[in-house]
Amino acid sequence: MRKLWMALGCVWMCVNAANAQSGESPYVPETDQAVIQKLDEWQDWKFGMIVHWGAYSQWGVVESWSICPEDEPWTSRKFPKMPYFEYLQKYEALAKSFNPTHFAPEHWAKAAKDAGMKYLVFTTKHHDGFCMFDTKQTDYKVTAPDGAFSKNPRANIAKEVFEAFRKEGIHAGAYFSKPDWHSDAYWWDYFPPKDRNVNYDVKKYPERWNQFKQFTYNQIEELMTGYGKLEILWLDGGWVRPLGQQTKESLSWSKTLPQDQDIDMGRITAMARSHQPGLIVVDRSVHGPYENYRTPEQEIPEKPLSYPWETCMTMGSSWSYVPDDKYKSVNTIVHNLVDIVAKGGNYLLNVGPGPDGELHAQAYTTMKGIGAWMKINGEAIYGTRAVAPYKDGKVCFTRNKKDGSVYAIYLLDENEKLPASITFKGMIPAKGTRLEVLGTKNKLMWKTTTEGVVVKMPESVRQKDWKHAVAIRIPAVDKM
Known part of the structure; x- marks a missing residue:
């Protein structure tokens, strides 16, 4: 029995050593x-x-x-x-x-x-x-x-x-x-x-x-x-x-x-x-x-x-x-x-x-x-896949796997009012692309700056009772 335990102990050490070298x-x-x-x-x-x-x-x-x-x-x-x-x-x-x-x-x-x-x-x-x-x-x-x-x-x-x-x-x-x-x-x-x-x-x-x-x-x-x-x-x-x-x-x-x-x-x-x-x-x-x-x-x-x-x-x-x-x-x-x-x-x-x-x-x-x-x-959320850069500050990105639309999802803090503009890097809408906040029909004005893409939020959109997060639909992008 002592030999059995010694053998098992050796196996344990060997497995430990192998995994330590190989990682996950x-x-x-x-x-x-x-x-x-x-x-x-x-x-x-x-x-x-x-x-x-x-x-x-x-x-x-x-x-x-x-x-x-x-x-x-x-x-x-x-x-x-x-x-x-x-x-x-x-x-x-x-x-x-x-x-x-x-x-x-x-x-x-x-x-x-x-x-x-x-x-x-x-x-x-x-x-x-x-x-x-x-x-x-x-x-x-x-x-x-x-x-x-x-x-x-x-x-x-x-x-x-x-x-x-x-x-x-x-x-x-x-x-x-x-x-x-x-x-x-x-x-x-x-x-x-x-x-x-x-x-x-x-x-x-x-x-x-x-x-x-x-x-x-x-x-x-x-x-x-x-x-x-x-x-x-x-x-x-x-x-x-x-x-x-x-x-x-x-x-x-x-x-x-x-x-x-x-x-x-x-x-x-x-x-x-x-x-x-x-x-x-x-x-x-x-x-x-x-x-x-x-x-x-x-x-x-x-x-x-x-x-x-x-x-x-x-x-x-x-x-x-x-x-x-x-x-x-x-x-x-x-x-x-x-x-x-x-x-x-x-x-x-x-x-x-x-x-x-x-x-x-x-x-x-x-x-x-x-x-x-x-x-x-x-x-x-549904039917999407990850798309780089995945996240930039308070903005997360997802991509519709069927039509390629990208969503820039801005995470709102508790009781935070939707800001007048949302800025993100790493994702540039294609020229002439119409951006919208899900749940609205308003066309959003946007521009590229040294700080990234700046999306303006109309006052009529900001006045809505937004909670948790807002998603901006970007139908086409130039940079992914």
């Missing part, structure tokens, strides 16, 4: 033409909604992480003085009392549509293993006979959510956690868990690991075959990966020596796409052929990225429901959206329903405010 692994372009086409469509959507929801919402604690035996700020427990295994027992008992009697996903879907969101990613299962769909692989699910919500006609929550959003014309995607802390094939109850990773030696117990691989495969196949059209498979828990694909980041997630947690993504992906042709697969942070786009979390890259990407970010302070959560202002969210889109990314904004199945009132108010802005300015 290169993006692996997709070769399946149906997926390439779907990725292009996805890049047109720009704005989506992710929903974190589970039995944990009853406690208003962080999703799953409070049962992870790691001493980190995000793993704090509801009852910090309670012994771990007693806490785990109480946490898992939440599955029986989960009873969201106000669950009405059509309300979420309508709010998302009104906000201008084009796609959904819903948590079918988070790391704790509690399934929000009617899986046949485990009884730890919302439809279990002893669950308080199981007799409700809408008990198969994931199915209801997907159907409600598709009825509003919103594309559906499934979040699925690769690790499963409830599964005895991942956290074997013979051993105590030590961190977020598998808690037994997968080389010593290969049959148990194979059980977990099949369990994972079976659950994903259930989602791919029984829940209508799904266009994204959004896989979380990036520490579950082949040992050879470990990175400096993924190694930092291990309190124990790393193991070969290979669940055979090739087999899973082939199966999933046999049922859902063109499916986008997002094996988060595992850089390779099954990471069709990358997902910076809670941050916006400083510069455009050379591959498809999506910032996933919370609308409030937490991914999951927190009583009296503080939400980002509409101004902040719109500015984030414009910044992300100007750099070529998508924005996936999270909300966390409460234990009764309803969203915070503030979530609805915020989405309504976003929608009001999008109704005027959506053409500067």
Whole structure:
């Protein structure tokens, strides 16, 4: 056993050294033409909604992480003085009392549509293993006979959510956690868990690991075959990966020596796409052929990225429901959206329903405010691509991929009045081009100076009640 640990330690050091030399692994372009086409469509959507929801919402604690035996700020427990295994027992008992009697996903879907969101990613299962769909692989699910919500006609929550959003014309995607802390094939109850990773030696117990691989495969196949059209498979828990694909980041997630947690993504992906042709697969942070786009979390890259990407970010302070959560202002969210889109990314904004199945009132108010802005300015967001110089001061640029029109989007501070003129560099309108502010029909006067292009704002335009940002349409440019 000592030799085994020494060997694993050598592998760890070698992987660390290799990644330190090579930096971030290169993006692996997709070769399946149906997926390439779907990725292009996805890049047109720009704005989506992710929903974190589970039995944990009853406690208003962080999703799953409070049962992870790691001493980190995000793993704090509801009852910090309670012994771990007693806490785990109480946490898992939440599955029986989960009873969201106000669950009405059509309300979420309508709010998302009104906000201008084009796609959904819903948590079918988070790391704790509690399934929000009617899986046949485990009884730890919302439809279990002893669950308080199981007799409700809408008990198969994931199915209801997907159907409600598709009825509003919103594309559906499934979040699925690769690790499963409830599964005895991942956290074997013979051993105590030590961190977020598998808690037994997968080389010593290969049959148990194979059980977990099949369990994972079976659950994903259930989602791919029984829940209508799904266009994204959004896989979380990036520490579950082949040992050879470990990175400096993924190694930092291990309190124990790393193991070969290979669940055979090739087999899973082939199966999933046999049922859902063109499916986008997002094996988060595992850089390779099954990471069709990358997902910076809670941050916006400083510069455009050379591959498809999506910032996933919370609308409030937490991914999951927190009583009296503080939400980002509409101004902040719109500015984030414009910044992300100007750099070529998508924005996936999270909300966390409460234990009764309803969203915070503030979530609805915020989405309504976003929608009001999008109704005027959506053409500067949807179907656009990044165009240099991307951003100049308070002005961001986007380009319509079909007709080449460029939009110069001026970011307004809270309560800022539209200035008498807007100046930007790096983008010169073609001679004689008519410029307009979206939402008006006024022709704008403009000229080039040593300071850049100066666009005059007529008083009649300035008097409108502008909020968050204004977009200037430039049908043709001389310099890009």
